[in-house]
Amino acid sequence: MSGAKEHILTCINCPMGCTITVKAKGSKVLSVDGNECKAGEKYAILEMEHPMRILTSTVKVKNGILSRIPVRSSAELPKGNIRECVRLLNDLEVNAPIDIHSPVLKDLLGTGVDIITTRSMERDGE
């Protein structure tokens, strides 16, 4: 078919890391091949149309047993926004004690996705 291009992707959904060949016209997927399971097909289509990633990073924490607390996005974010989102986290500071899965930033860039802690942190000296 004219205008169709082949793309080689690596599925990131599991450690197998299947090499997937996608034929697409622009971002319209025509065929998907090489995926070991259904999740790979879904990934390949999304990857061509609108790639998404989970963001993980850390933010500053005051009065904690450590000075940083790890965080992640509560759902996948558009891949293109990841760097901008990390920059937003740089200015953030939270207070210990804090629970695991506490939101530290809500509705990131209007995506409806929150940034949540991935561990709890006690106050220093307790």
Place this chain on the structure above:
Amino acid sequence: MNAKVAVIGGGPAGLGAAVAAYEAGINPEDIHIIERDMELGGILQQCIHNGFGQLIFGEMMTGPEYASHYIDEVLKAGIRFHLNTMVLDISPDRVITAVNQEECLMRINADSIILAMGCRERTRYQIHLPGERPAGIYPAGTVQRLINIEGALPGRRAVILGSGDIGMIMARRLVLEGAEVEGVYEIMGSPSGLPRNVQQCLRDFEIPLHLSHTVTGIHGNRRLEGVTISRVNPESLKPMPGTERYVECDTLVLSVGLIPENELSEGAGIKLDGWTGGPIVDEERETSVDGIFGCGNAVHVYDLVDDVTKSSELAGRSAARYVKGETICREHVLSITAGENVRYTVPQHIRKQSDEPVEVFFRVYLEAANVKLQALVAAEVISEESRRVVKPPIMEKIILQGDLLPVDGEIIIQVVEK
């Protein structure tokens, strides 16, 4: 102090083993976890990225989330643990010597011991990096700790040597934290880490991966100023003269492999396997010393924490069985040998009497497509599985059915073309 089960190391392996021993009926008061760090969780506390727990929980968790699940189980069960406590010695008759601030020297007489000390990183000296010795050269795990726990950026412009998972994960992390990563250089012809990390850590951020390249010079007096990169001959892996290139950088991150942590095991007289770097174990994860078991990265380096947890649960159950005197040994030991395209196997032999299936983990030397994994006894196939592709970074597994095992002899594990 006395313990029925003493677990050395409070990472995912130690936590999983302790919980499994408890679930197998050992009183939680009699299970002691000894951890040198200020908290439980091991290396997972610094692995803040996601990709853990898919096999066990069916979702992608971050390292700290995965750890906290098992820490909660330990707390709920009431298993005893000692933090900031470093084990210095284990004797063959299972006396543990440890130190901490409060009690100074601590001795534990243990009915059984589970080794779960994890692994350590290869350093520049182990890979014989030539050149000067300036500051700015770090193992990838140290960079991970600096950035994720201490919130410190080690440098502004980094070169990564080796394409192990931690190196690739730290390449992405450095970029997200505002540093520049000039490239990842790998001496072999294929990446040593998982394919998904090549995609989500390197390609996603346009970080170049140079295969068949290595660092052949380190430059700088006090602080690293640059490195020399050379192409290597893909067969001999020797640097090719005339291909040298100078790359300016203030940080060199080494991701050149992990080795099981086993000084303590050696002290206890436990036999180690030259291929894995960890103790030789049987199918219940018992080492060559009676009543001492091993699991997790202390036995061989896993790529997935889920498999670490499963191996540790097996070790925990086995220790419980040993303590209760329920272990029955086979009359003859069955050895398991690495055959064609197999680098090593864990376990290395089968010693107990049981009808339970035995899972044999192994790694291949070379990537291969359309292959069969086979277990052979006297040239006869007793187990076989197909794979579309096998790769060295991905651990493989074959299951041996208990009732098909011979009374004695050797089981050969091999990977052959279909």
